[in-house]
Amino acid sequence: MTEKKERPPLEWKKLKVGAKMKYIMTNITMEPVIAMYIIPNALEVITTSNLKLEKACRVNLAYPDHVCDALMSRNITNLTSEEDRVQEAVTWMNSWVTMLHSLLPLILLFFIGSWSDRNRRRKPCMLMPLAGEFISIMGLILCTYFASWPMEVNGLIEGVFPSLTGGWMVMTVAVYSYIADITSEDERTIRIGVVNMFVSLGLPFGTFFSGFLFQKTGYYGVFTTVALLYLFGILYGAFIVKESQTPRPLPKNILMDFFDFTHVPETFTVALRKRPGNLRLRIFLVVLLSVVITGPIMGEGAVGYYFTRKQLNWDEVDYAMYSTYISILGLFGTMIMLTLMSSVLGLDDSIIGLIACVLKIISNIIFSVSKDTLTFYLVALIEMISGTSMIAMRSILSKLVPSDDLGKMNSLFGIIAAVAQLTFPALYSIIYSSTISLLPGAFFILGSGLYTVAAFIFIFIYLLKRQEDKSADKKDGNEAEVRDLISEESGTDTSKVKEGEQKVKPLKLVLEEDADGLYEDIKMIDE
Structure with a gap:
């Protein structure tokens, strides 16, 4: 077994900027694999959406070429009903594609972590999602070439292969397990921060260039670029990244070893186990909190692009610019919020989460009735700290359960995220397609309702914590x-x-x- 090398504690706060950058650069291992998953994923989203819209128009609805050309170039002054029908067709298909895309990762989460631990193998769990995305993007190139294929073929290719290999959920399990293997406790927070930086910067970077790349190179240019990035990630992970521990020999029956059902019940009982005081109730509330916070994030992401096309007449470049803008705002907003509220003012995690939820409720209500670009950009300033609610929730969880249960709880959170990805995008797609003519922003009101529930849960958790503290003092x-x-x-x-x-x-x-x-x-x- 490969032993971890213990190094002296790193006094991160005392390091100068140059020393910090040197440390990060000399300790990079699997971070490029993350980048090669996040960036191409962000690059392809708008192009994939446009391909589905064009297939729906030209093949499924069989509109004339001049109508579809006008819709794709955003000249929809006299084509409002056609735009609505195209979007309705795509959003209905997205509802079952999302279910397909989420179903198998949900099943894999019951087994992948335990299998990886038992066999000391992290790399397969990182490379599987990259391989699935690479196969999927090659299939989309074929869909582009065969123009007569209906949009349902796109949906199957887009959903089946990433689903079979686990997607981002399995990638997350592998990445954080790998980090825990190769780092001491003192530097683990730093390395997790570096991973989060790659994710936070990779999304706006990929989104920013996606619209421009599509306009300059079209479907083939974007999909080829994305395929090469995925391929680079696979090769880098396979030949450059080393296993964090010496792998154990694989058993003869790999499938039986992987799907070992004896490890499944612990993932669920960890949240229901009897604990002192009101700990069990607070853990249950955090589990519920993860549902009502994760749901709107998944749902709004599924229909946001179509909403801006309809309500604001945006094209792919407009949406890419706005996505980059809110991603950067969210990154800085979260840093400012955590530094000011947590470090300086010392507010409780529940209060920080409550503030984030209240601001998200306000911004969603305004978004639901907004009809101009300026309002969208200004309201984004209000919700720039909304991501703090997720961080506050994770922080609360880490303080409620012992370290021996954190792995199981994180697996449970992954399963909840998978269920949310399975249900909420479909729900939001149904709501959007049903209200597109009356109130396209109705799904934002649903989000406000869910965040209202989250706000009350944060309050309840805070009151329970105060009660527990008083009981402990007594x-x-x-x-x-x-x-x-x-x-x-x-x-x-x-x-x-x-x-x-x-x-x-x-x-x-x-x-x-x-x-x-x-x-x-x-x-x-x-x-």
């Missing part, structure tokens, strides 16, 4: 009374008893507890 006070009583009855210095320097005479201590597990009555009985 219990500490009662324990002090017990020590004093022992000292008084036995004539012994309890501080010495604790150190084993003096023995207490035989006494029976009876503690009668109230409903909260606190000491209600204390009795000393001679034996």
